Amino acid sequence: MQVRGLALNARQQVFGGDTGSGEFRDTSGDTVDQALRQAFRALDHGLYQESRGLAQSVLIAAKASMDLHLEAKALACLAHCDRVTQRLRRSSETARRAAQLFQRVGDTEGETMALNTLCHACMLLGRNDEAVEAAMLSVTLCDATSPTPTTVVAHNGLGMAHCWSGNFEKADASLETAIHLAARCVRPMSPYQPKLNQLWVEAARLADARYQTGAMPSLKRMSALVRECRRLERSGDELTFMPGMLPIARTISVSMKGLYSAWQGAIDNARIYADRAIGSLGGTMTWLDALVRWVLAELAWAQGDWEGTEAAFVEMRNCASAVEHEQLACLAQLLLIQVFELQGKTAMAQLEARSLRARERRMSAESMNGREAVVKWQLGARQSERHLEQALMASKQFERWSFEDALTGIANRRRFEQALAERLPTSVAASRPLTVAMVDLDHFKAVNDTYTHQVGDRVLKTVATVMASSIRENDLAARLAGDEFVVLFSDADADAAAEICGRIRDAVAGFDWDSIANGLHVTVSIGVSQAVAGDTVETILHRSDKSMYTVKPGWVPTSLAELAG
Secondary structure: OHHHHHHHHHHHHHHOOOOOOOOOOOOOOHHHHHHHHHHHHHHHOOOHHHHHHHHHHHHHHHHHOOOHHHHHHHHHHHHHHHHHOOOHHHHHHHHHHHHHHHHHHOOHHHHHHHHHHHHHHHHHOOOHHHHHHHHHHHHHHOOOOOOOHHHHHHHHHHHHHHHHOOOHHHHHHHHHHHHHHHHHOOOOOOOHHHHHHHHHHHHHHHHHHHHHHOOOOOOHHHHHHHHHHHHHHHHOOOOOOOOOOHHHHHHHHHHHHHHHHHHHOOHHHHHHHHHHHHHHOOOOOOHHHHHHHHHHHHHHHHOOOHHHHHHHHHHHHHHHHHOOOHHHHHHHHHHHHHHHHHOOOHHHHHHHHHHHHHHHHHHHHHHHHHHHHHHHHHHHHHHOHHHHHHHHHHHHHHHHOOOEOOOOOOEOHHHHHHHHHHHHHHHHHOOOOEEEEEEEEOOHHHHHHHHOHHHHHHHHHHHHHHHHHHOOOOOEEEEEEOOEEEEEEEOOOHHHHHHHHHHHHHHHHHOOHHHOOOOOOOOEEEEEEEOOOOOOHHHHHHHHHHHHHHOOOOOOOOOHHHHHO
């Protein structure tokens, strides 16, 4: 094949002689750029091993010449190869290393693309917080006033990260931004990729709503998105994907149309699209095999074939697990639980729910490990005088990280502590009251254990929304960690803050929690503390925390000091 020959030729240009000699010749200029272009071009032709081998060759050459920028480019190519071939854990680690090197050498565009690959790998692995954070940093690095294809890709990635985090509204908004930016590029880009992803988001939203309510919502928006994608496909404007991604997009397209047809009750059309989806699969199993099983399951469901539905969802779960697509595996398990419940198979539904909770715990642990890796890299940079410049650049990069909590959308701990530290001295000096309220969900562990972590996440997002809508314009609501929230009240003494906190407590208790899960009930405990002279962030938070525990259900003081509060 022509691409195979070009890849071999490019590798020989980098190393000299045959590809087995290992002799380094030249890694600068057009030779290396050509080698990496051939690696990406090989992906478009399905030559995954050739592509990865060529990128590995460039990586070896870069290390031999101690060229950090070239090393970053080779790592980014390898990460993308692994992303396309579903080696997601390897892709995430390689992409992180590439982003760090791009940041060190000051290549913002390269860092942005590496972060996009990191986001994609993490979100499929179920490491949602890590994925959203990488995507938000990627977006922050871009200049939206002069959009480029990289800017479009960054917003597209943020949209999908929000989707897999369960925030469908933010997902759709980010993808709409990507579509708008695509039209504003110097050479306008096709909106097909973010538009197709909007179709995916809508399908995920509908499946989630059906699981939560037991009924399929209106298909009106999905119908409009199907028509728009079909129009772009017929115009040929969809042919502008990243290397290796166009075949994936085609399978996604026919699969989404198959889901829509099945949900619409158009069985014949659903069969046609299901057959096309099956025909689009390659010889090697990928996450697309799991996606096609979803279409087959919905087709069987629409025909009342419960045995076929169960079998297809089990295959979907197993395929997704085999290729590390934890998110699709979770979706398969949720839908399988619903199918079991509809048939009255309570024991099987409970067994699948326990398996799902175990999967969610593993995903959470992996996400924590990924974050620890970033922290260790940063600490290592700071501990070495030789890497002082690197540490300074890294600190600037962290300044760019979002102040928004990835799950709930309100401020995160870093934003809250910064705001409190800024306002404390001014408040005390000017005699302007400043009050902090600690908000903690009661018995939240039982919610996760009883209803799964997905329901727990929905509870956290709902509580955050209630808090944000109950406070004043100049107040700040934030999520500290887990089920702990906090509110910073400016120009409010303890009595005024307590009145607002009462509204928050009543609004949470009065929310229709059955709309999320039958039998669910959520309450919060709130402790209030007003700032005094000499207070620090730590001392006022500590007093608020102690105050909160005195009103917690079942609280018993263990000492006179605690009783005094």
